[in-house]
Amino acid sequence: MKWKEKDAAMYLAEKEYVDTAVIPLMPVTAGKDMQDVVKSGEFIRYFTEYLERQYAGRVYLFPAFTYIKTKQVPEEQLKHWQELLREEGFNHFLFITSDASWRRTSADSFGELFWIPAFSVENMEVQELAKTMEQQVQQLVPLMMDMWQSEEK
Amino acid sequence: MSEKNHRVSRRQFLTYTLTGVGGFMAAGMLAPMVRMALDPALEASGGAEFVSVGLSEDDLSEEPQRVDFNVEIVDGWYTSEQSRSAWVFLYEGEILALSPTCTHLGCTVNFGTNEEYPDQFFCPCHFGRFERDGTNIPGTPPTRPLDVYDVEVRDGMIYLGQINQRG
Known part of the structure; x- marks a missing residue:
């Protein structure tokens, strides 16, 4: 489900089925690094949108957790998001980013941190983009299945 | 005069x-x-146009195969291309094209990915299952069969049209 009114209504009606929050972690900057940061952001956006399409019934794709790119990423604030969502019934948290700074944080302790190196998707046709994203998302599937199965046991 | x-x-x-x-x-x-x-x-009824999926009639078998194709979507004020998928195969001599969208909450179903039920469509989200012809299996979350595409064969090539609900 996406950040749309229609999906929110559906979520409220089917809450018990939607237990996974997907949150893209997206740095923002201006100046000389901007192009790189935008490239990564675009990649993460397509990636998470594709993921949402495959698992729309169990996954809620939140708006990106957006922050200014510095050495210190705001993990406390992300934890607030996670705590709020946990209180509201989400059980699994998937943080998706290509910002390597998150790998040195505790984000992996209160959710699953999935770090993936981004590449440019600028010149891809729709079909090619879908194929590429499918391949990329495949890397995440085992992690997600593990996450879901650990609960059923 | x-x-x-x-x-x-x-x-x-x-x-x-x-x-x-x-x-x-x-x-x-x-x-x-x-x-x-x-x-x-x-105006032509239905509105949806038929789109080639790049498969010929001879490519089809009883084994469902996934095809990806593009359709033009008008969303608000802009038109964009969107990729769609379908499971296409022969079922009792007819061409059947099923939409991969689970009728429970909209995840994407795959064919034969559950080892225990290799002859069924399987939804990874809440373990919904469908028979080969798309009929939902009672006791799993989905409450109606998978939707079907309109199918047309032109010069031996498969074209898919709009998606129809069943059941």
Whole structure:
């Protein structure tokens, strides 16, 4: 489900089925690094949108957790998001980013941190983009299945 | 020749001419209006166009295969291309094209990915299952069969149209 009114209504009606929050972690900057940061952001956006399409019934794709790119990423604030969502019934948290700074944080302790190196998707046709994203998302599937199965046991 | 021999008097000629020209003008004005009024009725039903999926009839077998194709979507004020998928195969001699969208909450289903049920469509989200023909299996979350695409064969190639709900 996406950040749309229609999906929110559906979520409220089917809450018990939607237990996974997907949150893209997206740095923002201006100046000389901007192009790189935008490239990564675009990649993460397509990636998470594709993921949402495959698992729309169990996954809620939140708006990106957006922050200014510095050495210190705001993990406390992300934890607030996670705590709020946990209180509201989400059980699994998937943080998706290509910002390597998150790998040195505790984000992996209160959710699953999935770090993936981004590449440019600028010149891809729709079909090619879908194929590429499918391949990329495949890397995440085992992690997600593990996450879901650990609960059923 | 005297004026009396004219079959058409000057007055009549003018009347005919003006009526004729007037008639054309009126017709010219009315035609678009009539067309506008009738237009919705003339529009092809369904609206969705058939799109080639790049498969020929000979490529099909009983084994469902996934095809990806693009459709144009008008979303609000802009048109974009969107990729769609379908599971296409022969079922009891007919071409069946199923939408991969789970009828429970919209995840994407795959064929034969659950080892225990290799002959069924399987939804990874809440373990919904469907028979080969798309019928939902009672006891799993989905409450209606997978949707089907309209199928057309043109020159041996498979074209898919709009998606229809069943059940």
